[in-house]
Amino acid sequence: MQLFYAPGACSMGIHVLLEEIGKPYELSKLDIRGGENHRPPFSELNPKGKVPTLVRDDGSVVTEYPVIAYHLAKANPEAGLLPKSDEAKLRAAEAIDYCVATIHMQGFARMFRPSNYNPDEAGHDAVKAQGREMAEKGFAIMDKALAGKQWVAGDYSIADSALFYVAFWGGKRVGMTLPPNVGAHLDRMLARPAVQRMLEQEGISV
Ligand SMILES: N[C@@H](CCC(=O)N[C@@H](CS)C(=O)NCC(=O)O)C(=O)O
Structure with a gap:
């Protein structure tokens, strides 16, 4: 699992969830002020040019904060990040x-x-x-x-x-x-x- 993030951006929230889950993952920093997110190779991975971007172990890419958060919580039930009722x-x-x-x-x-x-x-x-x-x-x-x-x-x-x-x-x-x-x-x-x-x-x- 790999998280593309920019320091202090909304990706902070997903980064927190990965830390709560506590499993190994790779952090990849992007310079969004410098436009690195809109240039290859990142723009080929996520043409939306946005962080947070999650790359799963099978290479598939998940974007959009609410979806990444839900996916992480669902895939890691032991972390208890999804409400019960x-x-x-x-x-x-x-x-x-x-x-x-x-x-x-x-x-x-x-x-x-x-x-x-x-x-x-x-x-x-x-x-x-x-x-x-x-x-x-x-x-x-x-x-x-x-x-x-x-x-x-x-x-x-x-x-x-x-x-x-x-x-x-x-x-x-x-x-x-x-x-x-x-x-x-x-x-x-x-x-x-x-x-x-x-x-x-x-x-x-x-
Ligand atoms: N709808 C997206 C919004 C993500 C977003 O706006 N990310 C900002 C950082 S907080 C970004 O990547 N901006 C870079 C740009 O638009 O160039 C989500 O829910 O993940």
Whole structure:
């Protein structure tokens, strides 16, 4: 198993899951700022040019965060990363989709890549502000979902690593004040040995 990642990118969440699982895997770093992800050989492996990208032992490639997370949890049941009940599985999937498709791809994508939304540099501050508002709304929704709970879907699961990477960007990278339950969840995640190993391996300081 091989994970293509970029330090501090959304691939952090999948990297955490691989560390939770604890089986050997290979880490391959990509320079996404330099565009390495859009050039061969990586672009031949994953023409989407995105991390996280997982290459399985049979050489097959799995892309898209929610799918990679689900696949890893399903393929490694002993790690207990998939909630047990159908209702908790549904809530975990709902939270993952919201963190990835809305908080990340709608909110942070505008903050990190405003030129994808407006080629005119004069409009970039407005795009970033809109993205921040979207992410803040997302964190407020996740805060309610976490009320009275340690983890998103009951026991610790793949949903927690999805919330982790967006909350990490919010709280530790762009200086947002996270709502209390999301902030406490981030602290709980940062205390996990798997998260600490991931941060060390990616060379990220908190
Ligand atoms: N929908 C994808 C999104 C992945 C994504 O946007 N990854 C970013 C890093 S956080 C990336 O690879 N960006 C590089 C680029 O688009 O050039 C997923 O769920 O995995």
